[in-house]
Amino acid sequence: MSIPSAARYLLILALAVFATLGPARPLCANSPAGATEPKWKEVRIASEGARPPYNYLDNNELAGFEIDLGKALCQRMNVTCHFIMQDWDAMVPGLLDHQYDAIMAAMEISDEAREKITFSEPYARMPSAFVTARKSQLKDFSPAGLAGKAIGVVAGGAHQAYVEDVYGKSDIHTFPTLEDAILDLAEGRVDVVMGDKDEVTDFLDKNKEGQCCRTVADVPRDPAYFGEGIGVGLRKEDKELKSMFNKALADIKADGTFTQIRAKYFKFEID
Template sequence: MNGFARFIATALLTAVGASGALAQAKEWKEIRIGTEGAYPPYNNLNAKKELEGFEIDLGNLLCEKMKVKCTWVVQDWDGIIPALQANKYDVIFAGMNATDERRKQVDFTAVYSKTPIWAVGPKNTKSDDISPAALKGKTIGTQSSTIHANYLEKFYKDSDIRLYPTQEEANLDLINGRLDYNVADALALADFLRGQGKDCCRRIAEVKRDDAIHGAGVAGAVRKSDTALKELINKAIAEAIADGSHKKLEDKWFKYD
C-alpha cells in the first residue's frame, strides 16, 4: 500500500469507526448509484449499452462490502447533481471532483482517485507552452459544467473556450481539427490517446492544479442529509484500499499511473 492509500485508509477508519458504520448498515438495503456513462475509463456505456469502467466496478465492490443491493442509473452530466437532489438516486460515482463550490450543494465521500490534468493537441503542435499568454486566441475544448471548464474560463479569458455536453464530443472536434487543444483528466485523455486519438494527437503538457477550482480529487457525492450513507461508503472505501481490492481495480482500468 502506497503512502496516499495508507493515509486515506487510516483517516477513514479513524473517522468512521466500525461500530457506527455497521449500526447503520441495516437501514440501507439498496443503494441507487448515478453515473454519466460517458467518461471512460471511469464510467462508460459499451457497444452493448452496458455500464463499465473503474467506478462501475468500484461501486459494485463497495456494495458487496456494505452488503447492499446496487442499482445503477445513467444520467446526463449537466443534470447529475439536480437529479441526486430530486431523489433519482442516492450517490453519484461519475468522475466528480470534490470541490468547495460543489460542497455548497452536496456532501462528498472520501476521495477514491486523484490524477493529473492534461492538455492535449495535434501531434504537429510545435510548442509545449500552455500558459494563458501562449494560448491567446487558441480554441480550447472541454466538457461543460466541469472543473476544467471553470479553470479555463477563469484563467484563459483571451482564448476561445468551447464547452461540450460530453468529453467524447470535445475529443471528436479535436480529431476533426476544430480545436487547438483539449483539457481533461489525465486518465480520460490517456484513454483517448491510446484509442481514437492515437494517430492525430499527443499530450502537450500537464495543467497546474488550482486547489480552489480542482478540489481534493474524485469522490462520491451524496445528499447533505445522508450522513449515515456517507459513513457507510467511507468505511467500505477504506476496507477496499486496505485489502488491495481498490488497487486491483486501478490496475485493471488505469493504464496511466
C-alpha cells in the same frame, strides 16, 4: 398438599427477584455486550449509464469504473449493493426523495452541489494534460517555458480560464471542440493543446488524426480551476453512511484494490 410457611416465603422471595431482574438474555458469541446492529445492510446506488468509462450500459446493465468501484466499496462495508439507473436531471432529486442512498455518476464535488447534498472523499481527480505534435521539441511547460507559444484550449471552460490567468504571456487560441484544437496542433497552427487527460487520451487512441500527437506532461492541479474531484453523493443527514464510504475508500486504496480497478479503465493515475 400445603407448602410449609418457610418454603412458601422462599418461593415468594425468589419470584420477586426474578420479576425484578427479568429473564436472562444470552449474548451473541461474536457481538460484545452493548454492541448495536449496523443501520446499513443494503445500499442503493444510482448511476446514469452515459459517461464511459465511469459508467455505461453493457447489455442494458450498468457497468464501468464506478460500478466496479461501488461493488468493491460495498464489499468492504459489508453491505449488499443495488445499482439503479437514473437520468442525470433527476439524480439529486431522487436521492433527496430516498429513491436510493448514494450517487456514483461522475458527479463533480462543488459548492453548488453541496447546497443540497454532501460528498464522500474524492475517488477520482481527472488530471489535465499538455499535448504536442510528435516532432515537437518542447520540454518546459511552465508559464515561462510557454511564453510566446500558442496554446489551444476548448472555449468557455476551466482550461480557458486557467491559461488566461496563468499563461498570460502565451498566445491563447480557443476552439469549439478538443478535436478542432488537436487538428490545428497537427497543422502547426498552435504549439500545444491543453485538455482533460481522459478526453485527450481517448481521442489520440481512437482517431486516425490522433496519430499526429502525444501527451507530454500533466498540468499542475489547481482546485480553484479544476475542482475537487468526483465523489459519492449522499444525503447530508446520512453521516454514518458517509463515514462508511470514506473508510472503505481509504481501505481499498491502501491494499491496492483501487489501483487494480482504476487500471482496468484508465492508463494513468486519477486519484
